[in-house]
Amino acid sequence: MKYDAIIIGAGVGGLSCAAKLANYNKKVLVVEKIHHIGGTSHIFHRGDFYFPMGPLSFSYPDLVDQMLKSVGIKEEISYNRSHFQLISPNIDIIYSKQLKHLQKDLIEKYPEEEKGLNSFFSLLNEIIDNIHDIYEWNPDYAIKQNSGNLFEKSSKSLNEKYNLVKKYSEMPSKEILNEEIKNSTLIRLLGSQGTYEPVMSMLHLGYMWNVMSEKGIWFPSCGIHGINKLLYNSIISNGGQIKLNTPIREIIIENGTIRGVKTENAVEFFSDYIISNADYKTTFLKLINKEQLSSDFYNLIKNNSYTGSEFCVYLGINPEKVDLDKARADHLFYRKDIIEEDNIDDKNEIRSGKFRNKEIEICFWSEKAKDSVPEDRKSLILRVNFPYELMKDWRIGVKKRKDGYQSYKEKLAQKLIKTVENILPGLSNSIVKMEIATPLTYQDWGKRFRGSIAGWSRDLEKVQGFDSELFIQTPIENLLMVGLYAAKELFLGGYPTSMYTGKLAADWIIKQN
Incomplete structure (x- = not known):
């Protein structure tokens, strides 16, 4: 069977694209490498708690609603605004006003x-x-x-x-x-x-x-994963197909023309249009034969930088055992010390779990997702930038680690918690549930290239040589890109930008036909 379009990846960019195409009666196939939709815009459960894998909120809720309605989704979603506080040695301020x-x-x-x-x-x-x-x-x-x-x-x-x-x-x-x-x-x-x-x-x-x-940055009443589910239902109800646990080995290109995709099990699916919701480096450095690309384009993708990765600790807590008085917003960024880089060995500090000079994000998750915790409990998430290079040697294969990895990440988690206790006294003794994610988690479970979490680098000097702001179109005709990495900058914030690129890709295909 030949499809009107094949989408690689069921992240929100891919789902949005597929939903729009299916709504226009296109024969659509979405192939997803892992066992669930949404990519890192998903949740996981630990006991009676559930936590988010990735994004915690998003901006432009009116545009998100508009894009959902454009694919026939009629469910009403309400939104609560998230606020952000910064505590450092020199300032304590809510800056989201x-x-x-x-x-x-x-x-x-x-x-x-x-x-x-x-x-x-x-x-x-x-x-x-x-x-x-x-x-x-x-x-x-x-x-x-x-x-x-x-x-x-x-x-x-x-x-x-x-x-x-x-x-x-x-x-x-x-x-x-x-x-x-x-x-x-x-x-x-x-x-x-x-x-x-x-x-x-x-x-x-x-x-x-x-x-x-x-x-503003907002949290939807159905949860971000709930929006993914609405898109999934829209695709299925309009005759689209979604195949989970179906990793792609190769994008099939013959004489510069898109033909389809080949799975890891050597099954081939055919279409004149391929939309990749994988990132650029995965798509062009791993799924496409290098001979199909110009050396200039190949090196452009290879040499430009993504955002880095992070270390994340998910905590279920007994709120009676911790002092939360210093928190005045549902997102708190905390930095204990500010030491100039010339005066500190930053990599060795973070490798050994010294987070004093790092900015730590503290999200009071259960204040946003009230149903994510059992009665009389709360949850929070601690996140801190953590270079992939400092964790990569623990990885010996996909979801395989050297001995000692578990104890190492637990030690890092305890040291991160101890640092946060400077503003949340008693946190260690309040913990009833804990899970830990490292850059390797984002790489192997989130399928993020080297654990990258948020698109292309924000550093002006690390993303150069592109002649456009959107990277949806590619040098290969009818191969389109969607998602976080299909835009140079997240001009709508992460989640809406991913949705928007999916919408644009679908609109372009519809106009061609």
Whole structure:
């Protein structure tokens, strides 16, 4: 049987694409490597608790609803806004409020920086005013059609907006912040939404603050995994097929033309359109014969960087045994010390479980997902950046580890918990359930390339050479990409950007036919 389209991967990008195509009566096959849909946008159970594998919330809920309705999903979803707090040696602040309120708070805390803050926020607001709906007007955020772009840069106002976006996509935010502001705590907060030195462009920083403060970050009443289930049901009800536990060995290409896919069991499925929800490196470095690609493109994908990985501890707790008074939001970022990199061996510190100089995310998960815990219990999640290189030697095969791995990650978890106890006293004694994920977990269970968790690198210097903002179209005709890695920057935040790329890919195929 030949399909109208084959989608590799049942992440939200693949599911969104398949749902749109199936809604247009296309014969669709989704092949998923593992045993469940949703990729890391899924949950797992430990006893009476359940926890999220990946994303905790998302932005642009109105756009998500719109995309769901476009594939015939009628269920009503309500949303609760998530808020974010930062505690470091120099500041304790909730920073997820509207920018005008954040600006006022910061001027009150740092009156000597008023002039610089006003100047920076003026620029930030100008950027956000131009990018909050960028997908509606900017041709770089659409798929190019045979007849040209979906949007034309025709009017003077659109040309001005386009040029502004281009300008700030190439301008390091660190330069702007260092010109306007002297206080290093402020520079780090405004440049990273945390405690790290700014590394991203002003455009990317604008996306981040738009999502965090203006649009907000929200949790759906059905859970993120619930949205995946709605998409799954839509695909099946419209005649689409989803095959789980079906890893792909190869994308079949003959004379530069897409023919189909071959599974690890050597079963072949055929279609003139392949959509990959796997990441770029997996797709082009592992699933496609190198001879089918130009050396320039192959090296571009090989040499550009993804975001790193993380170490994650899931905790079910007895709330009566821990002091949670310092937490004023359902997401708390905490850093005990701020030591300059030149004065510390960062890799050895984190390898040995010294997290004092790392920013730790604490998500009070059960405050978001009330049904995720048994009665009289709460749950939280601790996450910290952790280089894949420091964990990779424990891996001796897929889901296979050297002796000592379990005890090593448990020791790391205990040290992470001890660090967090500086602001949540009693946490160690409150634990009734614990699970641990490392970069190897994200690699082997989440199928993330080297454990990468959030698309392409945010560092302006680590993603270069691309001539577009969306990477949906590829050099191979009728091979499309969707998901986190199909966009240079997560301009809508992670989950909605993945959905949006899936929608665009489906729209493009529909227009071809």
